[in-house]
Amino acid sequence: MSSDILIVTNGAKESYPAIEQGAWLAKTLGLPIALLGVTEWLNPAAIDAVHPLEAAFEKAVGLFEAQGAAYRLEVRNGSAEKIVPVEARKSDSIVVLSPLGRPHLQRLVAGRSIRAFIEAIAQPVLYAPETRLPVKKILVSVGGLGYDVNAEHIAMRVAKGCGAEAAFLHIIPPIEFDYPTAKEMNEHWQTLTETDTPVGRSLRASLENAKAAGLAASVRVRRGNVIEEILAEMREGNYDLLCMGSSYSAHSLRQMYSANVTAEIMARAHCPVMTARFGG
Structure with missing residues (x-):
């Protein structure tokens, strides 16, 4: 801590x-x-x-x-x-x-x-490119691979400390993978939390943990380019803070939020962005 x-x-x-x-x-x-x-x-x-x-x-x-x-x-x-x-x-x-x-x-x-x-x-x-106070709405961008556990933990502490609402966001990238889990996610992305996929289970757990902590929480799922969809959700939802995790693995094909992706979002966002490394 x-x-x-x-x-x-x-x-x-x-x-x-x-x-x-x-x-x-x-x-x-x-x-x-x-x-x-x-x-x-x-x-x-x-x-x-x-x-x-x-x-x-x-x-x-x-x-x-x-x-x-x-x-x-x-x-x-x-x-x-x-x-x-x-x-x-x-x-x-x-x-x-x-x-x-x-x-x-x-x-x-x-x-x-x-x-x-x-x-x-x-x-x-x-x-913090600009001051955004009070913080009433927090967006937690989760990849579902476990890389965001630290960011999610901090986000929950902040939300509980200031009484903010929390929304968990998962982006399904526009890439078609030929294996059952990926197919299920693509076919049922609008009801992802109801699926038995790893991401679906992770989102349900995040939601349950937030509600157990007494927070108002929800899940958002979007499909498209990761950077553009995160920024779009931030604009449309008028969030005060974005929290996102990072695998920080230069050789991982599965990294969703590498340094360049995180930096791009930070450079284009108009509200504070928190990032926490996996294992950091």
Whole structure:
């Protein structure tokens, strides 16, 4: 179980949603906060100028103290992609990130930083492109292969902590496999929870566990491209948080939510996305 919430900022205003969503997550799960300020660039000629982290820290501390949170402040110099995974391992944290507001040229050279983070960080990651509070509806994207057990566990803790509804989503990809279980899933995808397939049993178990925990829960099944269908369900259902698991196996043909799929969803989603590795 995670021991704290590690909120990351480089001082850019684009990173403020991480502070707000991270503070909410800490309160919801009853965990202390570690605010990690990363100084990625500092002009030596501007030694008397305001430090880029100052405004972000002032905002964060005010928020933490207003909600009575236990917190500590850390500052590191260097690349966030190198620093954050190391810091996350120290306390087995849940890491909360937002866009870091980097210059366009830097983004072109470095690529999408969120993929680098989720590849390097073994701990759960909450990516908040914008603040979405209060959290009333949570979508849990499940592959039915067991890779999503950690994400589902965190989602249930969050839902119970804030009284949110939970919906379990399974996507059947548009690929025809010639074996009985796949045929049954394709033929009965609209009533998947009534089938005796592994996915059907998994969805029923998720639903039963959620209801046993006192949560309002439902199951959603869609058919099509995994990324597009997850994003479509998020839009149509107006969810406040998406939780998804990952097999994180570079050689597995069965991985549903590899780093590139997760990163693509994070880059295109307009609400916070939580990802947790299988076995992480």
